[in-house]
Amino acid sequence: MKYKVITITREFGSGGRTIGRELADKLGYKFYDYELVKKAAEESGMAEEYVKDHGEDANGRSLLSFMWNNAGGSISDLLYIAQRKVINQLADEGNCVIVGRCADYILKDRDDVFNVFIYADEDFKEKRIVEKYGERPDSPKKRVEDKDKRRIAYYKYYTGRKWGDAKNYQLSINSGEVGVDKVVLTILNLL
Amino acid sequence: MKYKVITITREFGSGGRTIGRELADKLGYKFYDYELVKKAAEESGMAEEYVKDHGEDANGRSLLSFMWNNAGGSISDLLYIAQRKVINQLADEGNCVIVGRCADYILKDRDDVFNVFIYADEDFKEKRIVEKYGERPDSPKKRVEDKDKRRIAYYKYYTGRKWGDAKNYQLSINSGEVGVDKVVLTILNLL
Numbered sequence: 001m002k003y004k005v006i007t008i009t010r011e012f013g014s015g016g017r018t019i020g021r022e023l024a025d026k027l028g029y030k031f032y033d034y035e036l037v038k039k040a041a042e043e044s045g046m047a048e049e050y051v052k053d054h055g056e057d058a059n060g061r062s063l064l065s066f067m068w069n070n071a072g073g074s075i076s077d078l079l080y081i082a083q084r085k086v087i088n089q090l091a092d093e094g095n096c097v098i099v100g101r102c103a104d105y106i107l108k109d110r111d112d113v114f115n116v117f118i119y120a121d122e123d124f125k126e127k128r129i130v131e132k133y134g135e136r137p138d139s140p141k142k143r144v145e146d147k148d149k150r151r152i153a154y155y156k157y158y159t160g161r162k163w164g165d166a167k168n169y170q171l172s173i174n175s176g177e178v179g180v181d182k183v184v185l186t187i188l189n190l191l
Numbered sequence: 192m193k194y195k196v197i198t199i200t201r202e203f204g205s206g207g208r209t210i211g212r213e214l215a216d217k218l219g220y221k222f223y224d225y226e227l228v229k230k231a232a233e234e235s236g237m238a239e240e241y242v243k244d245h246g247e248d249a250n251g252r253s254l255l256s257f258m259w260n261n262a263g264g265s266i267s268d269l270l271y272i273a274q275r276k277v278i279n280q281l282a283d284e285g286n287c288v289i290v291g292r293c294a295d296y297i298l299k300d301r302d303d304v305f306n307v308f309i310y311a312d313e314d315f316k317e318k319r320i321v322e323k324y325g326e327r328p329d330s331p332k333k334r335v336e337d338k339d340k341r342r343i344a345y346y347k348y349y350t351g352r353k354w355g356d357a358k359n360y361q362l363s364i365n366s367g368e369v370g371v372d373k374v375v376l377t378i379l380n381l382l
Contacts, residue, residue: 164357165355171363
């Protein structure tokens with residue numbers, strides 16, 4: 001197959017991680033999400049919990065607050081560099097699906113990478129996060145908004161790119177409209 | 192089928208029109224591109240040639256120059272209104288594929304519309320327009336850039352939306368990477 005790496009950029013609650021895992025299963029590829037966290041933790045010397053919480057979410061809901069908090073280099077930058085190194089190594093090894101962490105941008109100069117963006121309508125995402133992660137004190141609406149804003153700010157800061165710009169991916173698809181299983185089939189057919 | 196209307200927003204040279212026509216053939220749907228021009232010409236009383244040239248391209252390469260030229264209402268606004276009326280009528284009749292002309296935005300409040308964005312890398316588009324439309328005094332690169340900038344400015348002016356923002360469509364797909372035929376199959380499978 002032409003594509004040795006598949007990256008999944010996803011909105012919180014869109015089912016992107018599930019889609020990535022099923023794709024990896026079907027293709028016999030390795031799946032990197034928490035595994036990548038572990039490797040980045042080893043590479044950076046930071047705690048897994050820290051990497052998990054700060055490896056793709058800004059520590060503030062806006063780009064401006066993230067830039068302000070992050071001014072002059074910071075632990076976040078060191079973590080980004082460690083993750084970038086791990087992601088490049090994983091891509092060199094090949095045959096893997098990588099979820100999140102700006103992998104689409106980090107691997108943009110390779111021609112064996114298929115980049116997918118998964119998103120969904122608000123209702124779908126809010127319902128899904130409650131099913132997956134349970135109730136929390138904050139409303140589902142606030143949880144989705146908050147998480148996505150942090151991800152968008154992080155992505156903008158480290159890539160300079162606009163989140164969800166179709167042209168950064170070979171495929172962008174609304175998983176809420178189409179259904180998670182059909183998204184997996186669609187990607188498999190395209191590969 | 193749930194979707195009575197398919198809209199195709201496409202970059203110049205991406206093969207979006209061909210994809211739309213093949214989809215319509217396969218589905219037994221009507222295909223509206225030049226036919227829509229004709230209807231909009233009748234509705235507006237403007238010449239077909241004028242509608243064809245100004246129905247989705249700004250008369251300037253930037254939003255600013257278009258706004259300046261178009262200030263205070265203009266023929267362009269009258270044409271937009273006529274096209275919008277025609278597009279709404281076609282959607283009410285149903286079972287059709289509509290290419291371009293902000294149809295995705297005009298029909299955004301319906302739930303029986305499947306919106307697709309088709310784009311491609313520059314090389315693919317430049318090669319394709321020379322094959323399809325022949326050589327011209329301007330370079331293929333300039334022709335693609337020029338046409339897309341006019342479309343983007345027109346789209347921004349009348350919809351307020353950013354061209355190519357994945358979330359405005361159910362599906363966005365790189366036809367150059369995937370191949371025109373495979374895009375048609377992918378959409379058919381999703382519908």
